[in-house]
Amino acid sequence: MRKHKPSPGKTAAALALVALIWPLGAGAGDHDRAREARERGDIKPLEDILPGISRLYPGDIVKVELEREDGRWIYEIKLIGKDGRLVKLDVDARSAEIIEAEGR
Template identity: 30%
Template sequence: MAAEISYDEARALRKAGKILPLSTVIAQAQVVKPGKVIEIQLDEDDGQYEYEIELLDANGRVWEMEFNATDGALMDLELDD
């Protein structure tokens, strides 16, 4: 089960070099699916940090993406129904 990370925890993880800056992951998300970011969440699941990003594309579709917060790898991409 994933646990949401607070802003203060995220800032400490970033300062410690354990996660990538949010701006880096948003830039990667924009390459995968250009559009407007509408929601971002940082979670910890089984010891792994993940950014979950929801993005609205030019056609009005919402995409959900999961990125590894440590190395920026795209882990999942889904069209939200």
Template identity: 35%
Template structure:
């Protein structure tokens, strides 16, 4: 039983540490990063995402800092009604994730 308690505690701490490594950035902070040239313009990032799914519409966007890297997350809906989740490196515009939402 003691080993199970230790294992559960370690797993909980590891999960908490991973959650603490990502943080959502508010609009003011995001605009400051864009204006400073730290990240690309949102228009440019949106264009890169939409190029992967022509005709899609952007339903939601979010900027996060994960492990010192700025990640721009988007939810798109294509013209067939399929929802897509994309993640881009906000500094380079590189698409890091592009998968159909379940």
């Protein structure tokens, strides 16, 4: 089995994508609450979570959103797997636990 090592370029691209997408889907208040949650340590930075995701689900990340659901922060990550299929992941932003995976 070949190991997939996440490239810094893919991580940087995903972070840039988040910077573009996140403000479009959230109001200024949501953005501030998410930033404050990160500063308090309530959520892990995306750059800490993506390497683990890339090891388990190799492919190209195409979209990331951070949302508040049922009292907890969730990273919603969409990626195109090595087989070309779309994979949707819900990841607990505090623990980095994958809550749900579709399309694998």
